[in-house]
Amino acid sequence: MVPARAxxxxxxxxxxxxxxxxxxxxxxxxxxxxxxxxxxPTVVHQVWYRAGSMDEAPGTTGVAHVLEHMMFxxxxxxxxxxxxxxxxxxxxxxxxxxxxxxxxxxxxxxxxRLPLAMQLEADRMANLVIRPEEFxxxxxxxxxxxxxxxxxxPRALLIExxxxxxxxxxxxxxxxxxxxxxxxxxxxxxxxAWYKQWYAPNNAIVVVVGDVEPEKVLAWARRYYGALAPKxxxxxxxxxxxxxxxxxxxxxxxxxxxxxxxxxxxxPVLRDFAKDWEPxxxxxxxELLGGSDAARLHQVLVRERRVASSxxxxxxxxxxxxxxxxxxxxxxxxxxxxxxxxxxxEVIAGIAAAGVTAExxxxxxxxxxxxxxxxxxxxxxxxxxxGELGSSGLPYRGADRIPERLKAxxxxxxxxxxxxxxxxxxxxxxxxxxxxxNPRPAGAAVPGVKH
Amino acid sequence: MILAVAAPAEARVKIDHWIAESGxxxxxxxxxxxxxxxxxxxxxxxxxxxSGERAGLARLTLAMLKAGSSRYSETEASRRIADAGAQxxxxxxxxxAGFALRSLSSEAERKSAAQTLADMxxxxxxxxxxxxxxxxxxxxxxxxAETQPDRVAERRLYALMYPAHPYGFSETxxxxxxxxxxxxxxxxxxxxxxARAVVTIVGDLDRDAARALAEELTSRLSKGADSAxxxxxxxxxxxxxxxxxxxxxxxxxxxxxxxxxxxxxxFPLFVxxxxxxxxxxxxxxxxxxxxxxxxxxxAYSYFLPYEREGPFLVxxxxxxxxxxxxxxxxxxxxxxxxxxxxTEAELKAAKKSLVGGFPLRIDTNRKLLGxxxxxxxxxxxxxxxxxxxxxxQRVTLAQIRSAFARRIDPSKFSIVVVGAPD
Numbered sequence: 001m002v003p004a005r006a007x008x009x010x011x012x013x014x015x016x017x018x019x020x021x022x023x024x025x026x027x028x029x030x031x032x033x034x035x036x037x038x039x040x041p042t043v044v045h046q047v048w049y050r051a052g053s054m055d056e057a058p059g060t061t062g063v064a065h066v067l068e069h070m071m072f073x074x075x076x077x078x079x080x081x082x083x084x085x086x087x088x089x090x091x092x093x094x095x096x097x098x099x100x101x102x103x104x105x106x107x108x109x110x111x112x113r114l115p116l117a118m119q120l121e122a123d124r125m126a127n128l129v130i131r132p133e134e135f136x137x138x139x140x141x142x143x144x145x146x147x148x149x150x151x152x153x154p155r156a157l158l159i160e161x162x163x164x165x166x167x168x169x170x171x172x173x174x175x176x177x178x179x180x181x182x183x184x185x186x187x188x189x190x191x192x193a194w195y196k197q198w199y200a201p202n203n204a205i206v207v208v209v210g211d212v213e214p215e216k217v218l219a220w221a222r223r224y225y226g227a228l229a230p231k232x233x234x235x236x237x238x239x240x241x242x243x244x245x246x247x248x249x250x251x252x253x254x255x256x257x258x259x260x261x262x263x264x265x266x267x268p269v270l271r272d273f274a275k276d277w278e279p280x281x282x283x284x285x286x287e288l289l290g291g292s293d294a295a296r297l298h299q300v301l302v303r304e305r306r307v308a309s310s311x312x313x314x315x316x317x318x319x320x321x322x323x324x325x326x327x328x329x330x331x332x333x334x335x336x337x338x339x340x341x342x343x344x345x346e347v348i349a350g351i352a353a354a355g356v357t358a359e360x361x362x363x364x365x366x367x368x369x370x371x372x373x374x375x376x377x378x379x380x381x382x383x384x385x386x387g388e389l390g391s392s393g394l395p396y397r398g399a400d401r402i403p404e405r406l407k408a409x410x411x412x413x414x415x416x417x418x419x420x421x422x423x424x425x426x427x428x429x430x431x432x433x434x435x436x437x438n439p440r441p442a443g444a445a446v447p448g449v450k451h
Numbered sequence: 452m453i454l455a456v457a458a459p460a461e462a463r464v465k466i467d468h469w470i471a472e473s474g475x476x477x478x479x480x481x482x483x484x485x486x487x488x489x490x491x492x493x494x495x496x497x498x499x500x501x502s503g504e505r506a507g508l509a510r511l512t513l514a515m516l517k518a519g520s521s522r523y524s525e526t527e528a529s530r531r532i533a534d535a536g537a538q539x540x541x542x543x544x545x546x547x548a549g550f551a552l553r554s555l556s557s558e559a560e561r562k563s564a565a566q567t568l569a570d571m572x573x574x575x576x577x578x579x580x581x582x583x584x585x586x587x588x589x590x591x592x593x594x595x596a597e598t599q600p601d602r603v604a605e606r607r608l609y610a611l612m613y614p615a616h617p618y619g620f621s622e623t624x625x626x627x628x629x630x631x632x633x634x635x636x637x638x639x640x641x642x643x644x645x646a647r648a649v650v651t652i653v654g655d656l657d658r659d660a661a662r663a664l665a666e667e668l669t670s671r672l673s674k675g676a677d678s679a680x681x682x683x684x685x686x687x688x689x690x691x692x693x694x695x696x697x698x699x700x701x702x703x704x705x706x707x708x709x710x711x712x713x714x715x716x717x718f719p720l721f722v723x724x725x726x727x728x729x730x731x732x733x734x735x736x737x738x739x740x741x742x743x744x745x746x747x748x749x750a751y752s753y754f755l756p757y758e759r760e761g762p763f764l765v766x767x768x769x770x771x772x773x774x775x776x777x778x779x780x781x782x783x784x785x786x787x788x789x790x791x792x793x794t795e796a797e798l799k800a801a802k803k804s805l806v807g808g809f810p811l812r813i814d815t816n817r818k819l820l821g822x823x824x825x826x827x828x829x830x831x832x833x834x835x836x837x838x839x840x841x842x843x844q845r846v847t848l849a850q851i852r853s854a855f856a857r858r859i860d861p862s863k864f865s866i867v868v869v870g871a872p873d
Contacts, residue, residue: 039484039485039814040810040813040814040815041810041814042810042811042814072732080742081732081733081738081742084731084732084733085732085733085800088730088731088732088733088800088803088804088808089800089803089804089807090803090804090807091803091804091805091806091807091808091809091810091811092807092808092811093808093811108811109811110807110808110810110811113807136745137742137743137744137745138745139745140745140746141741141745141747141748142748143770144700144745144746144747144748144768144769144770145748147699147700147768147770148700148748148749148768151698151699151700152600152698152699152700152870255598255696255697255698256595256598257591257594257595257597257598258591258594258595291533292529292532292533293517293529293532293533294526294529294530294532294533294534295533298529299526302584303525303526303584306584306587309587309588309591309592310588330595332587332588332591333587333588333590333591333594362534363530363533363534366533366534366535366536367533367536369536370536370537370538370555373485373486373487373536373555374487374538374553376485377485377487377815377816377817378815378817379814379815434598437597437598437696437697438695
């Protein structure tokens with residue numbers, strides 16, 4: 001067996017500090033970050049607006065995402081659909097996504113076509129036209145999207161219900177795609193109001209990664225984005241969440257075969273690269289719980305006890321709002337949801353009680369550090385990292401510190417983090433209660449069940 | 452990834468090709484920009500090599516390669532992969548079964564990960580206990596799949612499109628239950644020989660190291676016989692199947708066996724489909740179904756070429772009460788396109804997008820690995836990527852019309868609607 005420490009050494013050599021990225025701020029407040037990478041003649045261009053579903057209000061949940069759809073419906077200069085047509089004819093790909101924290105528009109193009117992407121994005125940053133008849137069609141598309149990605153997907157419904165239960169006050173309690181009723185009641189005026197409120201150069205970060213020269217990118221950014229007028233962006237209140245004082249539980253009934261559970265533990269997120277250690281410890285904790293087939297949940301629950309047929313763990317340490325560690329598991333055949341949940345919680349409690357081995361910790365470190373190296377294979381993934389840092393108020397160069405901070409975490413810190421956060425008081429358990437696909441035909445005698 | 456010359460028209464992907472001592476085919480692209488090595492080892496051992504009554508055997512055999520080999524137990528193997536910072540992924544489709552291994556290029560990590568994979572591929576033990584566990588998991592997953600409308604639709608569609616060909620087989624709880632451990636050993640011996648193996652390597656190692664890696668991964672394989680897959684018969688008459696499901700949407704899929712990997716009509720069909728349903732917002736299907744009527748979030752068509760005629764697929768998901776209208780619309784858009792082909796303007800736009808966008812198909816090591824694995828497995832010419840833009844450029848309107856008219860007969864579409872309106 002190769003000692004994991006050797007891999008740690010190799011990784012130290014692999015991830016040296018670089019001159020990248022280059023940061024600029026235009027007079028109108030637009031922030032530009034450019035990372036040069038000349039491995040391929042392509043470039044990723046992303047525009048990050050610091051407005052996501054956490055900035056919405058009850059009654060208009062989903063409006064951030066609806067507006068994202070409307071951003072493809074034309075400006076004073078370009079008609080509906082022209083944006084995507086021009087990018088496609090330039091050999092590019094374009095799309096967008098909305099999250100709890102931000103809304104991101106992106107193009108991947110040959111490096112020579114970057115100015116086109118900038119010109120088009122700058123245009124729709126200020127000149128969008130929201131036509132009521134276009135809105136009326138597009139809101140139907142969004143409702144179909146909601147049906148595809150939530151209504152008919154039991155495990156997605158479970159996530160939605162978990163968040164709605166875990167958060168009492170914070171807007172993370174509603175889904176980014178919005179509640180169906182809010183989509184049904186939404187008007188084109190809601191979308192327009194959202195656009196007017198948040199879409200401005202001083203609420204945007206432009207991220208460019210690829211085969212480019214930073215000074216040239218800056219010159220183009222000045223030309224296309226520089227002329228846009230800034231707006232008064234509303235002051236953001238710090239959105240808090242009251243302390244949870246005991247386990248919460250929710251059950252979702254939906255057509256499925258296997259019982260499935262998803263556990264969410266309230267956890268901190270990274271606010272200071274120099275001082276915070278817990279987010280790094282929790283990242284390692286999630287990795288050594290569920291990061292691979294060698295991780296503890298798989299080893300114990302899938303292989304040894306055969307309680308689960310699949311397991312996983314997930315934690316994002318960078319986020320505008322409060323953090324959460326998620327653990328998920330699907331039951332092995334013949335095992336109940338209760339057995340599954342008990343198994344998962346026992347493994348987690350074992351870490352808080354007895355800690356982790358040096359071997360497990362090293363393995364988790366090697367895995368996370370290697371993933372940082374693998375991320376460099378993709379311009380898109382690198383741009384995402386920069387955008388997340390910037391939108392979350394963290395320094396771009398903070399990413400350079402992640403390896404050293406991860407390496408410094410001790411087994412004692414892992415155990416302390418588990419004992420503090422992976423506990424029942426901050427836990428929400430969501431259980432999928434599988435329902436048969438074909439309900440018994442009407443008239444069939446079903447003892448003990450009433451309609 | 453290395454592009455010797457950066458301008459896209461002159462970009463060249465230099466593929467080094469050789470035959471390993473064992474007879475396995477090897478393709479290698481050297482690239483030192485990142486300290487990463489990606490390697491894929493794939494065999495002609497996909498689901499097409501199942502029998503109907505034991506469907507699922509091919510996939511289960513692949514999964515069980517990870518469950519213990521002569522040198523490493525299942526636990527040891529997974530730890531060695533993780534300790535090297537490596538990632539091991541199963542690749543499985545109708546034709547191919549194998550693994551993709553991504554590792555750091557530092558020698559100790561690369562070699563440790565490769566040794567582990569090498570033993571899985573060449574000396575699997577198929578331990579009885581792990582077999583029972585994996586079989587039970589597979590059965591549970593098949594039952595789960597029967598509750599998911601998208602997976603039900605796909606399974607039923609393939610059965611309709613390929614009534615007499617293994618491309619139409621799909622695993623069910625019953626076929627999986629009939630599989631015994633000896634079946635895995637037999638399947639492994641028959642399909643995991645070097646004559647059916649293709650090794651693809653991309654990344655930070657030199658040619659000598661790549662040669663040694665390919666030997667390590669294949670030298671202990673038996674020779675085995677080359678693959679022979681039955682041809683696909685002429686598509687059956689069209690049929691529509693409606694399957695009840697309590698979903699809020701109807702899942703609508705249309706398909707017909709159409710295109711193989713080495714087909715002379717590949718480029719006319721591929722380029723033509725861009726305008727029909729492959730080009731996202733600029734394609735006719737998405738424009739008609741989504742942009743004009745708001746019927747669906749996504750609507751698409753694509754060719755899925757395999758060793759034998761893979762399907763041409765059209766799909767959408769829509770609220771149940773408008774499924775009939777949406778299906779009729781999709782059929783009429785496809786029918787119109789098959790009859791008349793794209794317009795001059797559409798073809799011009801398609802070419803601009805496909806040629807101009809070519810660099811995006813190979814701008815990461817992982818994408819390159821995928822492209823070159825296809826070239827290796829299907830014995831495409833080594834300059835296939837270099838020639839791609841020029842071959843797209845040469846496609847004419849007449850070729851597209853002729854290819855669609857000859858290859859796609861809309862009356863032969865198999866159609867499945869899951870969650871059908873009552």
